[in-house]
Amino acid sequence: MRDTFKLRCFTILCLTSFRTIAISLDSLTATQSLTNDQTLVSPGQVFELGFFDPGNSRWYLGIWYKNIPDKTVVWVANKDSPLSNSSGTFKIGDHGNIVVVDQAGSISWSSNQTQAVNPVVQLLDSGNLVVRETNENDPEKYLWQSFDYPTDTLLADMKLGWDLDTGFDRYITSWKSTEDPSTGDYSFKLDFRGFAEIFLWNKQTPIYRSGPWNGIRFSGVPEMEPLNGLNFNFVMDQHEVSYSFSIANASLISRLIVNATGNLQRFIWIESSQVWNLYWYAPKDQCDSYRECGPYGICDTDLSPVCSCMKGFAPKNLQAWNLRDGSDGCVRNTSLGCESDKFLQLKNMKLPETTTAFVDKTLSLKECKEMCLKNCSCTAYASYQINNGGQGCVTWSSELMDMRVYPEGGGQDLYVRLAASELDDGGSVSSGSGSDKLIMVIGITVGIVVLLLGLTICFVWKRNELQRIWKGKTEQKGLRERSQDLLLNEVVISSKKEYSGERNMDDLELPLLDFDTIATATDNFSDENKLGQGGFGCVYKGRLVEDQDIAVKRLSKNSGQGTEEFMNEVRLIARLQHINLVRLLGCCIEMDEKMLIYEYMENKSLDSILFNKEKCSLLNWPRRFNIICGIARGLLYLHQDSRFRIIHRDLKASNILLDAEMNPKISDFGMARIFGRDQVEANTRRVVGTYGYMSPEYAMDGLFSVKSDVFSFGVLVLEVISGKKNRGFYYANNELNLLGHAWKLWRGGNGLELIDSSLDDLYSASELMRCIQVGLLCVQERAEDRPTMSTVVLMLSSETATMPQPKQPGFCLGRNPAESSSSCSKQEESCTVNNVTVTMLDGR
Ligand SMILES: *[C@@H]1O[C@H](CO)[C@@H](O)[C@H](O)[C@H]1NC(C)=O
Ligand SMILES: *[C@@H]1O[C@H](CO)[C@@H](O)[C@H](O)[C@H]1NC(C)=O
Ligand SMILES: *[C@@H]1O[C@H](CO)[C@@H](O)[C@H](O)[C@H]1NC(C)=O
Numbered sequence: 001m002r003d004t005f006k007l008r009c010f011t012i013l014c015l016t017s018f019r020t021i022a023i024s025l026d027s028l029t030a031t032q033s034l035t036n037d038q039t040l041v042s043p044g045q046v047f048e049l050g051f052f053d054p055g056n057s058r059w060y061l062g063i064w065y066k067n068i069p070d071k072t073v074v075w076v077a078n079k080d081s082p083l084s085n086s087s088g089t090f091k092i093g094d095h096g097n098i099v100v101v102d103q104a105g106s107i108s109w110s111s112n113q114t115q116a117v118n119p120v121v122q123l124l125d126s127g128n129l130v131v132r133e134t135n136e137n138d139p140e141k142y143l144w145q146s147f148d149y150p151t152d153t154l155l156a157d158m159k160l161g162w163d164l165d166t167g168f169d170r171y172i173t174s175w176k177s178t179e180d181p182s183t184g185d186y187s188f189k190l191d192f193r194g195f196a197e198i199f200l201w202n203k204q205t206p207i208y209r210s211g212p213w214n215g216i217r218f219s220g221v222p223e224m225e226p227l228n229g230l231n232f233n234f235v236m237d238q239h240e241v242s243y244s245f246s247i248a249n250a251s252l253i254s255r256l257i258v259n260a261t262g263n264l265q266r267f268i269w270i271e272s273s274q275v276w277n278l279y280w281y282a283p284k285d286q287c288d289s290y291r292e293c294g295p296y297g298i299c300d301t302d303l304s305p306v307c308s309c310m311k312g313f314a315p316k317n318l319q320a321w322n323l324r325d326g327s328d329g330c331v332r333n334t335s336l337g338c339e340s341d342k343f344l345q346l347k348n349m350k351l352p353e354t355t356t357a358f359v360d361k362t363l364s365l366k367e368c369k370e371m372c373l374k375n376c377s378c379t380a381y382a383s384y385q386i387n388n389g390g391q392g393c394v395t396w397s398s399e400l401m402d403m404r405v406y407p408e409g410g411g412q413d414l415y416v417r418l419a420a421s422e423l424d425d426g427g428s429v430s431s432g433s434g435s436d437k438l439i440m441v442i443g444i445t446v447g448i449v450v451l452l453l454g455l456t457i458c459f460v461w462k463r464n465e466l467q468r469i470w471k472g473k474t475e476q477k478g479l480r481e482r483s484q485d486l487l488l489n490e491v492v493i494s495s496k497k498e499y500s501g502e503r504n505m506d507d508l509e510l511p512l513l514d515f516d517t518i519a520t521a522t523d524n525f526s527d528e529n530k531l532g533q534g535g536f537g538c539v540y541k542g543r544l545v546e547d548q549d550i551a552v553k554r555l556s557k558n559s560g561q562g563t564e565e566f567m568n569e570v571r572l573i574a575r576l577q578h579i580n581l582v583r584l585l586g587c588c589i590e591m592d593e594k595m596l597i598y599e600y601m602e603n604k605s606l607d608s609i610l611f612n613k614e615k616c617s618l619l620n621w622p623r624r625f626n627i628i629c630g631i632a633r634g635l636l637y638l639h640q641d642s643r644f645r646i647i648h649r650d651l652k653a654s655n656i657l658l659d660a661e662m663n664p665k666i667s668d669f670g671m672a673r674i675f676g677r678d679q680v681e682a683n684t685r686r687v688v689g690t691y692g693y694m695s696p697e698y699a700m701d702g703l704f705s706v707k708s709d710v711f712s713f714g715v716l717v718l719e720v721i722s723g724k725k726n727r728g729f730y731y732a733n734n735e736l737n738l739l740g741h742a743w744k745l746w747r748g749g750n751g752l753e754l755i756d757s758s759l760d761d762l763y764s765a766s767e768l769m770r771c772i773q774v775g776l777l778c779v780q781e782r783a784e785d786r787p788t789m790s791t792v793v794l795m796l797s798s799e800t801a802t803m804p805q806p807k808q809p810g811f812c813l814g815r816n817p818a819e820s821s822s823s824c825s826k827q828e829e830s831c832t833v834n835n836v837t838v839t840m841l842d843g844r
């Protein structure tokens with residue numbers, strides 16, 4: 001008893017004496033000092049300040065994360081004047097400066113700020129070390145702060161850039177090496193001239209350019225996207241020009257550094273695996289390299305060689321150019337004529353170097369064009385910011401430098417001045433006159449076609465036949481005017497306006513396009529324009545004269561089932577309007593051709609991204625969650641909220657299309673069925689659908705209901721989460737398909753392991769678990785157990801909704817032996833299961 005007591009006393013004593021060594025204080029006053037074995041800790045235990053040795057046997061005073069085991073130093077005081085011996089002291093010196101003193105008592109580093117009366121130095125939870133007067137009332141008023149003297153790290157809320165009032169510049173500079181914090185060769189520094197942008201320097205030479213801030217991100221960083229809790233800020237006014245990032249959720253830890261070998265790196269701390277995850281870095285590729293392609297050269301990583309001259313320009317030094325040295329750039333083919341010049345539109349561009357550009361925030365793009373046209377020295381113009389549909393005006397009056405082109409969705413439009421003659425050859429890139437020209441060409445083509453048609457008709461011998469054809473044609477024409485339907489009494493489609501509800505029948509028009517228009521738009525259904533193959537035909541990309549991109553689904557002529565499905569799809573989708581359903585813009589019925597014209601989806605189908613190793617990382621968790629919720633809402637609309645009850649019957653990843661923002665749209669209604677409002681289920685002899693997505697009762701007994709769609713939805717959810725196909729899924733145990741695998745993980749309490757390994761760890765675990773649970777509930781064996789879509793939407797959107805525990809999933813047919821890739825002419829495979837013919841329609 002006594003012994004225990006003694007022991008306890010001893011322990012307490014020990015602890016107390018230990019405490020005095022590592023002062024757990026966050027501040028020092030003029031009378032206190034910090035020695036080698038002591039540290040300051042910020043009030044919330046986030047950062048720690050003390051002496052450290054980075055591995056070069058020198059001692060530095062620095063700040064690091066308190067709770068991150070592998071010491072990550074974010075700031076160093078005496079980086080260029082290290083102590084050779086660990087016995088240093090940190091304190092407030094004679095004039096109120098903070099100083100680092102070596103063992104001999106001489107000052108090796110000083111903050112050099114103005115005089116202080118009664119100073120106190122404090123380490124804040126932001127990682128900022130500040131000096132202020134003890135009795136200062138304004139807590140934000142610092143005599144000195146370490147955030148003004150960054151080393152190689154930019155922390156949240158730390159500004160990179162200029163205080164224009166004081167002429168003070170803050171920038172980050174690399175360490176010499178990972179073991180040596182002294183000033184290295186690389187720095188990341190904001191240039192506030194013209195339209196501000198940030199340059200990465202190697203000593204005196206720029207090596208990379210962020211591009212200017214376009215309102216959302218840097219023009220040269222298309223992948224820069226605020227994620228949950230991480231926001232990017234750019235301030236540009238008469239007092240300051242600065243970039244910073246901020247973190248809304250304290251559990252997120254992120255830092256941006258310029259590393260010793262000249263790369264910018266953003267790291268995010270992953271608590272669960274205790275590692276710094278490299279979230280982003282730059283320069284990334286050849287096109288990031290500063291002025292890679294010289295003046296008027298455009299860099300495109302998809303091309304080889306990467307450099308090309310823009311239209312109207314030719315390589316300046318052809319010899320060097322052919323040896324793939326593009327740095328001399330390009331020169332104009334035709335010199336400018338000033339007022340008569342035109343503008344070439346370049347899409348998805350990283351804006352050229354803007355330090356000499358001129359910004360007018362008030363002008364519209366049209367006024368910008370006028371201003372640029374009037375001033376003969378203006379070489380290009382663009383929108384100043386791209387948010388809210390674009391605003392303001394930037395103009396260049398020098399050579400255009402350091403441009404690159406990004407894939408669809410990155411960059412912005414740039415308009416480059418060219419001599420009018422360079423643009424008069426019916427340029428493919430639109431500028432007002434170019435498309436007029438195109439319209440004319442099409443006009444003539446159509447004229448010729450009509451003429452030929454007339455001639456043909458003259459030679460048609462059978463009068464009756466002639467009359468019949470003629471009648472058909474006139475009807476189609478009249479139809480377009482009378483807004484009525486040709487075959488399907490109430491088909492109603494509109495192309496231009498945005499809407500979210502169903503249309504009122506009375507004010508509808510039916511864009512019925514003729515075959516020639518579509519043939520022209522798709523370049524005669526060329527192979528290059530082929531997007532893929534659907535259940536009943538091929539899909540092509542096209543462009544209408546009005547510059548609208550379209551997707552054309554051309555039903556194959558020899559597909560016996562075509563007509564019915566076509567009618568079905570048109571009838572259905574024309575009346576459905578929902579943000580998560582693909583929009584039908586028009587159709588074409590001419591002789592034996594049947595075509596559907598849809599809005600074009602930039603990102604094609606979900607499966608082309610989700611199951612593609614290179615692309616799947618585009619789908620981060622917030623996007624995947626958005627896709628899941630979007631499909632759920634679209635399906636809910638089909639099942640419940642539209643005028644009819646519609647069963648899609650072929651929901652699968654290849655039937656989900658993604659727009660430029662990765663919003664999902666359900667497509668392919670070729671097999672959908674309309675139910676009466678109170679009809680619950682139906683039976684079909686012809687089971688159509690896709691293996692891996694079919695519910696057991698449908699595949700086995702041909703029974704379909706909203707619940708069979710729910711089943712397919714569940715499969716889709718699990719695929720989106722895991723990035724793996726249900727069909728063709730291999731796991732250690734060959735018999736297990738994705739559903740079985742998900743079920744096994746869920747039962748073992750390891751649900752989170754289902755997530756696609758290509759996803760960074762930035763996901764909300766609760767959101768993810770909810771999705772997995774919903775997915776499993778939807779694929780339950782018994783249709784009665786599965787939730788309806790309205791319940792699904794509720795469960796997905798509410799954190800508090802109570803959810804039942806899922807039961808064993810129903811995953812009927814194992815792997816399908818008749819898997820094959822199909823072509824346009826040979827698109828269907830049949831096999832027999834329980835005497836029900838299963839038509840395979842998995843073309844894409
Ligand atoms: C630092 O140097 C002083 C004087 O040279 C010496 O007395 C002291 O032991 C050294 N301290 C350490 C930790 O090496
Ligand atoms: C403080 O001033 C001294 C003397 O002018 C100078 O050597 C030192 O580099 C300055 N320190 C800082 C951190 O600017
Ligand atoms: C912060 O993030 C964590 C994990 O990502 C999450 O659990 C928590 O709810 C978030 N807090 C806020 C206020 O958003």
Ligand SMILES: *[C@@H]1O[C@H](CO)[C@@H](O)[C@H](O)[C@H]1NC(C)=O
Binds near residue numbers: 178261281
């Ligand atoms: C700097 O960053 C690049 C890109 O992430 C990386 O490849 C390189 O190894 C880093 N260098 C150092 C010294 O960490």
Ligand SMILES: *[C@@H]1O[C@H](CO)[C@@H](O)[C@H](O)[C@H]1NC(C)=O
Binds near residue numbers: 311312
């Ligand atoms: C520019 O001129 C060069 C020859 O001078 C020619 O090869 C090139 O095709 C021209 N480019 C354009 C876009 O007219």
Ligand SMILES: *[C@@H]1O[C@H](CO)[C@@H](O)[C@H](O)[C@H]1NC(C)=O
Binds near residue numbers: 376378397
């Ligand atoms: C034309 O642009 C240049 C460069 O931006 C500018 O210096 C000049 O004043 C402008 N000229 C006119 C007439 O606006």
